[in-house]
Amino acid sequence: MATDRRGFCDCLRKTLFRGHLTTAQLKGLEAILDGWEALPETARAKAGGDDALAYILATAFHETAATMQPVRETLAPSDEEAVRRLDRAFAAGRLASVKTPYWRYDADGRTWLGRGFLQLTHRKNYQAMSALTGIDLVADPARAMELHTTVAILIGGMRAGSFTGKSLADYFSGGRADFASARKIINGTDRAALVASYARTFRAALGAGLSPEHGNEYQSAH
Structure with missing residues (x-):
């Protein structure tokens, strides 16, 4: 059953988006809904329906600073600026957990800095997502900034447990909805309560109306 996108967006506009949804935010929301609804119904149910x-949407909202568009680490406008910002932070000791600066350009001129909805980092993770999505992110890591590609990484990786070994089904199955613990799919317990609060708001918006006949009503009306 498709989401009634008019009711969904109207609800979000009044809550998380503080009265206004930009064209870019709408496109991001639509892309995630499209990616989810393209899955077989059995796959969606197995992942937690x-x-x-709602948790996928909340994760994208949080990781992109509410833009609902793929972003670079540090929210830099270019790879070059992101590398400069990360180098400055590393030199100042603000990245204590980082032993090797993964963002620095390799011998082939590629940087494995964070990109997309989930801030995909490190060559090995780009390799893993290449295998999962069928998109060659190793040859061209910048493709993680493409909307279609980052949606595939977001949904596919969270379903498969690609990032931490924890998957959506670990927290959303059998009637269970553990929004707080689900942060472990992405980043341990970092900002877990905050992302959980976003997820509950997205869940309420999804419940604003479900209609198989009007799944594209929002798009056609705007």
């Missing part, structure tokens, strides 16, 4: 979808 609308509770899992």
